[in-house]
Amino acid sequence: MTTLPALIWQGGTEAAVVEVPRPEAREGWSRVRVGYAGLCGSDLHILAGEHIRAKPGTVIGHEFVGTLTEPAAGLPAGTPVFVNPMVHCGVCDACSRGLVNICQSLTSVGIDYPGAACPEVVVPDYGLYPLPPAMRLVDAALVEPLAVGVRAVRRGEVRLGDRVHVIGAGPIGCIVGLLAGMAGAVEVTVSEPSAFRREQAAALGLTIVEGGATPAADVVFDATGHPAAAPEITSWARPGGRIVLVGAYPPAPQPTALLSIMFAELTLVGTRIYTRQDILAAIELIASGRVDVSRFVTEVVALRDAAKAVERLRAGTAMKLLLDPENA
């Protein structure tokens, strides 16, 4: 049996690079040679045993780019591609209305199917996006988080002259902050408890504010999904403002100031991953040079060193980490 090295969740809080069976071919799916795979907060949840669907042995990695190993979806072998890792059911109420990003049984490569922290990954053909030939693969590796930011800013309906506040300066919070500025916000403030992340956000030109200081934003983005943030989301919003939940909260209900939402006529909206339009916009933003994603990548790490890289992410001393599976 052919095996390949991969970063897997071993159960508990154990992450390790081990040999796994080569991912199996599937009808309507194609094989991609992985160029780069990003690690994010969702991966840390999986590796901490906090993801409800992940099973021990899961090969992680849902943010990735690579090249087709065989012709697929009308594209020749060798085509550089971004892959939307989401797998929708096609039959639920959301899917039947074309809203596949909010499919009621949404699953993902890297959680429910073997992921891209491995030299090869098998993905649905409908998730393939050919990349512009001039685009560097290492930059394209940031299409996934950028598409999350594009959707969040679109859901936030940021308008010219708006003041925007972002709770949480992880990679997604920083991306949302930058995109909100590009969408017309005149001021983007960020609140973040980690000193390392505050520095990173400041270096990107975002204005750091302390908790308690209320900048009264037209649009507030909660990029944490952390229970500690739930009670404060309304306090950042100006009357009539809009609050966008970007980070994924735990499933249990969270306390928040419902009376403030009613009194101040606040609008609370969700945003979940991205649609085809958001991905195409993210590719254009990078390809055109409007967004310099290299500013978000703190390290490119060989796959064999992935477990150590996970430790740095856990310690909060890394921003965006990319794995290079060719360097297994």
Ligand SMILES: [Zn+2]
């Ligand atoms: Zn992610």
Ligand SMILES: [Zn+2]
């Ligand atoms: Zn569905």
